[in-house]
Amino acid sequence: MTPNQLAEVESTAQQFCKRLTRARLKLKNAAAPGARKLPVLKGMTKSGISTRPLENVYAEATQILNDSGRIYSWNGEVVMEANDNLIFLTSGGLAVHGAHHHLSNFFVLETPQKEDQRAH
Amino acid sequence: MYHSIAEKRTKLGEHSQSLRASRVDIREQLFNEGATGDIASVSLPAVRITSVRGLLYDIDPTLLKFGNLLGAVPSGPAELYENSVRHWLQRHETLSKAEVRVSGVGLHVLLWFEPYLEATSDAERDQIAASIEIAQAALPSDPRAPGITATTRALGSVNGKNSREVAQLKAGEAVPREDLDALCADLTERPFRHFVTVLTGDSQISPCPICRTPGTTLESLNYVGKCYAKCGQVTLDQLLSEVFSK
Numbered sequence: 001m002t003p004n005q006l007a008e009v010e011s012t013a014q015q016f017c018k019r020l021t022r023a024r025l026k027l028k029n030a031a032a033p034g035a036r037k038l039p040v041l042k043g044m045t046k047s048g049i050s051t052r053p054l055e056n057v058y059a060e061a062t063q064i065l066n067d068s069g070r071i072y073s074w075n076g077e078v079v080m081e082a083n084d085n086l087i088f089l090t091s092g093g094l095a096v097h098g099a100h101h102h103l104s105n106f107f108v109l110e111t112p113q114k115e116d117q118r119a120h
Numbered sequence: 121m122y123h124s125i126a127e128k129r130t131k132l133g134e135h136s137q138s139l140r141a142s143r144v145d146i147r148e149q150l151f152n153e154g155a156t157g158d159i160a161s162v163s164l165p166a167v168r169i170t171s172v173r174g175l176l177y178d179i180d181p182t183l184l185k186f187g188n189l190l191g192a193v194p195s196g197p198a199e200l201y202e203n204s205v206r207h208w209l210q211r212h213e214t215l216s217k218a219e220v221r222v223s224g225v226g227l228h229v230l231l232w233f234e235p236y237l238e239a240t241s242d243a244e245r246d247q248i249a250a251s252i253e254i255a256q257a258a259l260p261s262d263p264r265a266p267g268i269t270a271t272t273r274a275l276g277s278v279n280g281k282n283s284r285e286v287a288q289l290k291a292g293e294a295v296p297r298e299d300l301d302a303l304c305a306d307l308t309e310r311p312f313r314h315f316v317t318v319l320t321g322d323s324q325i326s327p328c329p330i331c332r333t334p335g336t337t338l339e340s341l342n343y344v345g346k347c348y349a350k351c352g353q354v355t356l357d358q359l360l361s362e363v364f365s366k
Contacts, residue, residue, distance in 0.1 A: 013357050013363070020257040026246070027247065035243055
């Protein structure tokens, strides 16, 4: 069902309430002035479960990291350039402790709304 | 130089018609420079908006349900203003500063910001857009109306659908950013109470407008209402079903 068809099924009161809810959520999640605008990765929950084909999510995440120009593969490990230094994000092919903190500088994960509500 | 009175009348009639035609469906931007012109020339996508001058409430009587919470069916937009909208505006400090225009069939209620809401980044524009959309829920207006990209009908222009001239019913006052933020807070923290207060001037409605049982009262809490006699908990959606017609 298209959004227009859905709008015809919904009453004006329902549309009005939904618009208010959406706007409140939009304001709550809006980036503050001066905040970085990071790419958004969709299709994965906080616990790492993929909600769409996993390879597609991997491909998008790889593209985001490639586009950042600060993530490299070196000696079989993944490294990140920071202040003219290289920081190891993996060791022996496994993510090192704190790697996800570094990666959070490159993209944000958009979680499904239901999971977001449960988390709060 | 006219050769006869009939010729003079014809020429003057044509002139007046062409003047009128030039004023048909002229819109006024509520953003950027506030330019006026036909809809195609003044409309802009949200990404090209850098300052917001005003906020539009499009009050369309064909969307409203008269007879219960809103009183009798008005004969036209001026009566809709006198019987209902004037009272809604008076009941809220920020809304009382709104300008009201007859748009043709309905009313355009406008809040004019002074100073304008300036967006210096995408993030700031997104924040302003979200605030505008929240504030647009302060009155029972068309939920499909645009947010920051909205235009209003210019004063003195003519509505092409019904040939009515756009006129001002009430002048507006400048609204500072703080008032918009307060209005948003009102609609975020107590949407149900806001609506009951704006529509009725009180925090409770008797009899309950949902069950309409004599002797019942709908008490408004922040997010929901309570009818202790019959309905139990009443949501904002249920209350607004008695305000909107379909």
